[in-house]
Amino acid sequence: MTLLAIDTSSALSSVALVDGEDVVVERTHHDPRRHVEEIGPLLDEVRARVDPATLDAVVCGVGPGPYTGLRVGIAAGLALGAVWDVPVVGVCSLDAVAACARSLGVDTALGVALDARRREVYWSAYDAAGTRVEGPRVGPAAAVDGAVRPGTWVGAGAVAYAAELGRVLDEEVTAYPRAAWLARIAARELASGARVDVDAAPLDAHGTDSGATAAALRGRVLLPPRPLYLRRPDVTIAGGAS
Amino acid sequence: MTAVVLGIETSCDETGIGIVRGRELLANEIASSVDEHARFGGVVPEVASRAHLEAMVPALERACASAGLRLSDVDAIAVTAGPGLVGSLIVGVAAAKALGVGLGVPVYGVNHLTGHVVVDELQHGPLADPTIGLLVSGGHSSLLLVSDDTSSVTALGQTLDDAAGEAFDKVARLLGLPFPGGPAIDAAARDGDPTAIAFPRGLAGERDRYPYDFSFSGLKTAVARWVTARQRSGETVPVADVAASVQEAIADVLTDRLVAACRDTGAGHAVLGGGVAANSRLRAMAAARCERAGIELRVPRPGLCTDNGAMVAAVGARLVAAGVPASGLDFPATSTLAVGTRVVGGER
Ligand SMILES: [Zn+2]
Numbered sequence: 001m002t003l004l005a006i007d008t009s010s011a012l013s014s015v016a017l018v019d020g021e022d023v024v025v026e027r028t029h030h031d032p033r034r035h036v037e038e039i040g041p042l043l044d045e046v047r048a049r050v051d052p053a054t055l056d057a058v059v060c061g062v063g064p065g066p067y068t069g070l071r072v073g074i075a076a077g078l079a080l081g082a083v084w085d086v087p088v089v090g091v092c093s094l095d096a097v098a099a100c101a102r103s104l105g106v107d108t109a110l111g112v113a114l115d116a117r118r119r120e121v122y123w124s125a126y127d128a129a130g131t132r133v134e135g136p137r138v139g140p141a142a143a144v145d146g147a148v149r150p151g152t153w154v155g156a157g158a159v160a161y162a163a164e165l166g167r168v169l170d171e172e173v174t175a176y177p178r179a180a181w182l183a184r185i186a187a188r189e190l191a192s193g194a195r196v197d198v199d200a201a202p203l204d205a206h207g208t209d210s211g212a213t214a215a216a217l218r219g220r221v222l223l224p225p226r227p228l229y230l231r232r233p234d235v236t237i238a239g240g241a242s
Numbered sequence: 243m244t245a246v247v248l249g250i251e252t253s254c255d256e257t258g259i260g261i262v263r264g265r266e267l268l269a270n271e272i273a274s275s276v277d278e279h280a281r282f283g284g285v286v287p288e289v290a291s292r293a294h295l296e297a298m299v300p301a302l303e304r305a306c307a308s309a310g311l312r313l314s315d316v317d318a319i320a321v322t323a324g325p326g327l328v329g330s331l332i333v334g335v336a337a338a339k340a341l342g343v344g345l346g347v348p349v350y351g352v353n354h355l356t357g358h359v360v361v362d363e364l365q366h367g368p369l370a371d372p373t374i375g376l377l378v379s380g381g382h383s384s385l386l387l388v389s390d391d392t393s394s395v396t397a398l399g400q401t402l403d404d405a406a407g408e409a410f411d412k413v414a415r416l417l418g419l420p421f422p423g424g425p426a427i428d429a430a431a432r433d434g435d436p437t438a439i440a441f442p443r444g445l446a447g448e449r450d451r452y453p454y455d456f457s458f459s460g461l462k463t464a465v466a467r468w469v470t471a472r473q474r475s476g477e478t479v480p481v482a483d484v485a486a487s488v489q490e491a492i493a494d495v496l497t498d499r500l501v502a503a504c505r506d507t508g509a510g511h512a513v514l515g516g517g518v519a520a521n522s523r524l525r526a527m528a529a530a531r532c533e534r535a536g537i538e539l540r541v542p543r544p545g546l547c548t549d550n551g552a553m554v555a556a557v558g559a560r561l562v563a564a565g566v567p568a569s570g571l572d573f574p575a576t577s578t579l580a581v582g583t584r585v586v587g588g589e590r
Contacts, residue, residue, distance in 0.1 A: 040571025
């Protein structure tokens with residue numbers, strides 16, 4: 001199972017080519033404001049190792065994450081799927097951080113939190129087996145429901161809000177979602193026969209509230225390649241209408 | 243073999259994919275999110291950005307189908323790198339880079355405004371050198387000087403405040419007409435008297451300081467004041483007369499500057515572009531005044547005037563034909579891209 005994965009849902013842009021569990025190549029660039037600039041060179045470096053004839057799918061990190069950056073990776077992934085005529089699938093970017101943390105030996109309940117700006121975090125919670133049991137959601141770290149609050153937290157948002165969340169594992173590799181982990185998750189799912197459920201609503205173009213999205217995504221790992229916005233768009237008219 | 247160029251346009255609320263072979267138009271697919279913005283009375287950037295991402299690949303597939311081509315037949319990609327709404331531009335630029343990498347073809351980040359002028363080559367053949375472009379839309383109002391040197395463009399003037407299309411939108415809102423305001427005012431004006439109310443011509447007395455610039459915010463204020471005064475005194479607002487008079491004022495200012503620019507630069511040719519070029523009064527007045535001044539006026543058909551992918555592809559085709567280097571893969575999307583920038587990041 002050979003997959004090309006892209007994630008631009010955080011300050012780290014990453015592109016990886018993965019063969020099953022093996023990472024053939026992964027390229028990353030850290031800059032919260034240059035996703036659209038860096039996606040070209042990152043793709044170009046990984047492209048050299050891609051054989052479109054044997055590629056099984058393109059995997060997009062569908063967030064949640066700041067929208068402008070998040071859309072860069074999804075737009076690029078959709079375009080590559082069209083060029084190479086391969087399926088494009090989505091994986092929740094927070095799941096990639098959780099999978100990475102488990103590879104470091106975390107085998108208890110786990111929470112992932114990433115920066116959502118506006119003094120809020122994108123977060124999700126996983127049980128000891130690694131299954132997502134809550135989220136993705138968005139909100140202040142202090143408001144994370146105590147009933148699902150796990151013992152250990154990872155991710156740059158968890159580090160930033162350690163006082164609110166509790167015990168935090170602060171490792172560089174778990175700070176942000178990485179494409180290689182997205183690809184491994186998708187490879188396992190696809191190998192076990194999972195297919196994208198395009199009716200995994202409510203992922204409509206205007207997003208929806210975070211609670212409804214979390215409920216709809218319970219138990220779903222492979223997702224349509226569409227952003228998990230979690231918030232409705234801000235209604236500000238272009239050009240500052242007066 | 244003449245190169246096949248695919249153009250991507252996502253600077254505002256239209257997702258456009260165009261395909262050209264040189265000056266031959268092969269496909270021009272547009273998906274618009276205008277209906278989603280109507281209830282807000284203007285374009286909402288985040289709504290537009292979300293819609294671009296949804297519409298991109300379906301538009302790409304429709305364009306290939308209507309051109310009877312496969313993506314692998316494309317020799318170069320051109321994409322609007324600015325000016326425009328940055329969140330919207332980014333969707334197109336990201337897709338363009340991925341297409342370039344996936345297909346192994348060059349990517350040109352080009353200027354949206356140039357496209358509004360150059361697009362006329364797809365309908366009326368090569369542009370004369372030089373040509374003056376008058377671009378009027380909800381996002382821009384500019385006078386450009388385009389010379390033959392592969393899309394070299396100079397900005398002569400632009401709006402100092404609102405774009406002409408924005409002025410139409412705001413006046414339409416005052417009159418209780420729907421968004422977008424341009425077509426609504428055009429329709430309402432049909433039964434009105436364009437000389438009923440003498441609305442101000444922005445910068446009319448400041449030709450020395452602003453020879454080719456526009457200003458429409460004063461017009462909007464004047465209309466608001468006029469309408470409010472009628473409403474206060476309990477009179478009905480003569481919507482058709484107000485619409486016709488506003489339209490007359492906007493068309494007068496735009497065509498006055500267009501003719502002045504042609505006269506001062508010695509250009510004998512002009513192109514009208516942008517969504518507001520569909521306005522019937524603007525077209526008629528521009529045609530009459532250009533004819534009187536001995537200027538040949540070219541107006542692309544409506545589907546090429548509003549924002550579209552073919553105009554971007556047309557710029558790309560000109561650059562490819564002239565052997566201009568492509569942009570590389572790390573160029574940005576620039577909301578305020580300067581008019582004179584012809585290829586973003588291509589000339590380092
Ligand atoms: Zn335009």
